[in-house]
Amino acid sequence: MSGFEAFHEVLFPVAVSFGATGGPARRNEIVLLTSGHERRNARFADSRRSYDAGTGLRSLEDVHDVVAFFEARRGSLHGFRFRDPFDMKSCRPHETPAATDQPIGTGDGTSAVFQLSKTYGDGADAYRRPVAKPVAGSVRVAVEGIEQLAGTQFGVDHTTGGVTFVAGHVPVGGAAVTAGFAFDVPVRFDAERLTVSLAGFRAGQIPTIPLIEILP
Incomplete structure (x- = not known):
């Protein structure tokens, strides 16, 4: 279980x-x-x-x-x-989360759901930690560096950390998807x-x- x-x-x-x-x-x-x-x-x-x-x-x-x-x-x-x-936080303790803080995936034109995560380190040795309990109202998301509108272009499941893009706003192939957030x-x-x-x-x-x- x-x-x-x-x-x-x-x-x-x-x-x-x-x-x-x-x-x-x-x-x-x-x-x-x-x-x-x-x-x-x-x-x-x-x-x-x-x-x-x-x-x-x-x-x-x-x-x-x-x-x-x-x-x-x-x-x-x-x-x-x-x-x-x-x-x-997705950033340093004294900073405010930004939509470009953490990479959470790359668009393929079909996948609408992306898991929040935080990456520690750089390159091949980096460790990616899944984030399942974001703080409600704190999640910011960007596609190719352009911030998206919560509730209009994407939604967040605050019990699992899943980010779901609304139909018509699914990231196209090769588009970098990033997020910023506070989490528990x-x-x-x-x-x-x-x-x-x-x-x-x-x-x-x-x-x-x-x-x-x-x-x-």
Whole structure:
């Protein structure tokens, strides 16, 4: 069963997420040969992000909000949106998304649907990350550098990250399709219980609230 089949389109408390720690992880296999050389293989094609939201708690109100959110998601049962404080736009953090930020495909005159994605690096070594949870109202799209009109020339599925061009506006063969957007990360709680001590919290002890990315 896909992780998105048990997903709530709600956002984890932003005030807490902006104090979280975490980032991407890779699973690689490194074999040391008898010659002393290494052989390295990627076990998975995509990275997977994990976070600890416990470091974002600043008040008892934050604790209350997270506990309520945990209960509403039934622990790890349902996924939800998380605003990654380090990587949440198609551009650099201080910039505003532009319609030409990220390549998302090339027109062939027939295909009307393009998947939002973000590319890291350049050339043959670049990694293209699918973006499934764009922020509503943030997606901008261009064809051959000309920005398109949302709702008139294209639509966006904010639950999958699919961009669909309206009939009569499908990109022609060879046309570069680009997009800019803000986005959330689909995650779930990576624990079946939360342990928060009021005395410990006042003493500065930070509870652990692990979150793990749900891959499409």
